[in-house]
Amino acid sequence: MRALAAKVAAAVLVLLLVGVVAVLGKAWWDSRLPGTYSVMDYGTPEYGGGAEGAWHAHGGHGADGVSVADLRGPAGPPDARFVLTARHATIRLASGRAVDALTFDGRSPGPELRVRHGDLVEVTLANEDVDEGVTIHWHGVDVPNGEDGVAGVTQDAVLPGERHVYRFRAEQVGTFWYHTHQVSSKEVRRGLFGAFVIEPRDAPPEGLDLTVVAHTFDGVPTLNGNDSAGRERVPAGTPVRLRLVNTDSAEQRLTVTGTPFRVLAIDGTDLHEPGELENVGLLVPAGGRFDVGFTMPRGGARVGIEGTDAAIGLGPSRGPVPAEIAPTEDFDPLSYGTPAPTPFGTTSDFDRRFQLTITRKPGFFDGLPGLQWAINGHIYPDVPTFVVDEGDLVQVTIRNDSKGIHPMHLHGHHLLVVSRDDVPASGSPWWSDTLNVRPGESYVVAFRADNPGLWMDHCHNLKHAADGLTMHVAYIGVSTPFEVGAAHHNTPE
Numbered sequence: 001m002r003a004l005a006a007k008v009a010a011a012v013l014v015l016l017l018v019g020v021v022a023v024l025g026k027a028w029w030d031s032r033l034p035g036t037y038s039v040m041d042y043g044t045p046e047y048g049g050g051a052e053g054a055w056h057a058h059g060g061h062g063a064d065g066v067s068v069a070d071l072r073g074p075a076g077p078p079d080a081r082f083v084l085t086a087r088h089a090t091i092r093l094a095s096g097r098a099v100d101a102l103t104f105d106g107r108s109p110g111p112e113l114r115v116r117h118g119d120l121v122e123v124t125l126a127n128e129d130v131d132e133g134v135t136i137h138w139h140g141v142d143v144p145n146g147e148d149g150v151a152g153v154t155q156d157a158v159l160p161g162e163r164h165v166y167r168f169r170a171e172q173v174g175t176f177w178y179h180t181h182q183v184s185s186k187e188v189r190r191g192l193f194g195a196f197v198i199e200p201r202d203a204p205p206e207g208l209d210l211t212v213v214a215h216t217f218d219g220v221p222t223l224n225g226n227d228s229a230g231r232e233r234v235p236a237g238t239p240v241r242l243r244l245v246n247t248d249s250a251e252q253r254l255t256v257t258g259t260p261f262r263v264l265a266i267d268g269t270d271l272h273e274p275g276e277l278e279n280v281g282l283l284v285p286a287g288g289r290f291d292v293g294f295t296m297p298r299g300g301a302r303v304g305i306e307g308t309d310a311a312i313g314l315g316p317s318r319g320p321v322p323a324e325i326a327p328t329e330d331f332d333p334l335s336y337g338t339p340a341p342t343p344f345g346t347t348s349d350f351d352r353r354f355q356l357t358i359t360r361k362p363g364f365f366d367g368l369p370g371l372q373w374a375i376n377g378h379i380y381p382d383v384p385t386f387v388v389d390e391g392d393l394v395q396v397t398i399r400n401d402s403k404g405i406h407p408m409h410l411h412g413h414h415l416l417v418v419s420r421d422d423v424p425a426s427g428s429p430w431w432s433d434t435l436n437v438r439p440g441e442s443y444v445v446a447f448r449a450d451n452p453g454l455w456m457d458h459c460h461n462l463k464h465a466a467d468g469l470t471m472h473v474a475y476i477g478v479s480t481p482f483e484v485g486a487a488h489h490n491t492p493e
């Protein structure tokens with residue numbers, strides 16, 4: 001009797017084990033990404049309480065559908081024309097350290113592109129020798145979807161010997177940047193990026209207008225590619241505008257010492273009546289931009305990455321510039337500046353409301369077991385696709401229930417911050433394209449769906465994105481003929 005019971009117990013155990021192995025095996029099998037696939041075949045459409053429409057799988061390929069390939073910039077003679085050539089180069093930091101980099105035109109940061117508001121911009125990308133391919137994404141510039149530069153979604157990666165032409169009208173004013181969106185977690189880190197500035201047409205910058213790009217090469221923090229103190233000669237009384245750009249995958253704390261200053265703009269949008277700050281640290285999110293302004297003091301000023309040698313001294317002469325003073329607090333845009341009307345007014349009349357909750361959970365990602373990023377409990381590519389219709393007013397609640405910081409970047413649109421942790425935004429309207437969501441935080445944001453396309457919405461910690469913290473916002477009726485994988489080995493992240 002006892003022997004029989006033992007046999008039954010053993011049989012049950014074996015069945016349980018077989019069951020567990022079968023479940024795990026299926027999860028593993030289902031998680032593997034095919035060599036080639038359309039992002040339209042993945043993602044679970046969510047409609048946020050709004051009208052449902054033909055977007056899912058091949059629904060968008062219908063007769064009334066619009067292809068991403070047709071959502072291109074305007075024709076006609078360009079007002080500003082550039083060529084950027086992607087190639088390998090050894091760059092030398094000020095300390096003498098050599099970096100084996102991927103560059104635009106042999107430099108990193110690549111050439112700063114400056115245009116004026118309203119210009120028709122034409123940029124030809126040529127790939128000389130970057131084997132994995134290159135694209136250019138115009139980070140923060142709300143270009144037509146077909147110019148957005150995402151390999152496998154809006155175009156094919158540009159392989160060695162190939163070219164691709166981008167055309168768009170510069171309809172915003174402010175500080176932006178450009179970077180590859182092919183194997184971006186590796187290629188951006190290695191140097192394929194540069195600053196993109198759109199100046200006002202009728203009020204060209206006066207005084208010193210300096211872009212300051214913070215990037216870490218091989219673990220060494222740099223400003224404008226310099227790992228030691230640089231110098232700008234600026235007479236006292238000169239108006240100064242510093243355009244801080246963080247091209248890293250982690251936030252960076254920048255400091256301004258020697259003068260009070262104002263944060264004039266965030267992510268390419270001017271703030272309303274920004275107040276004076278002093279000894280306040282500027283935590284610039286990965287991919288984010290802060291413009292700061294001040295009048296050059298007699299004693300000089302300094303901008304730098306906190307606690308490092310990467311700094312620029314600004315001074316009227318060759319005299320000393322102030323040493324860094326550690327900030328006593330961090331800048332908080334939520335209550336900075338004063339309110340001003342927004343195109344949304346104070347409406348709560350949203351056409352769609354979405355929830356985007358980030359967690360980590362054990363599972364398989366592309367056949368590999370581990371602790372994975374999840375969106376609303378699902379691991380890529382089983383993540384939601386937020387489906388919208390042109391003209392919709394959309395609300396998204398972004399919640400970070402993980403221990404990592406996630407700078408969430410929606411392509412093609414700017415998000416208006418409504419509240420953080422249920423505290424309403426009370427300062428200047430705060431528009432962001434790369435919103436740093438810290439562990440435990442919850443943001444309510446709003447945007448107008450006014451730029452039809454199939455748009456990436458992903459974490460700009462590019463390693464996180466490559467590990468699956470990525471999804472899409474899709475317009476009803478828009479489809480893409482491009483595929484991830486495919487002949488051009490498209491790998492957007």
Ligand SMILES: [Cu+2]
Pocket residue numbers: 404405406407459460461464465469
């Ligand atoms: Cu992240």
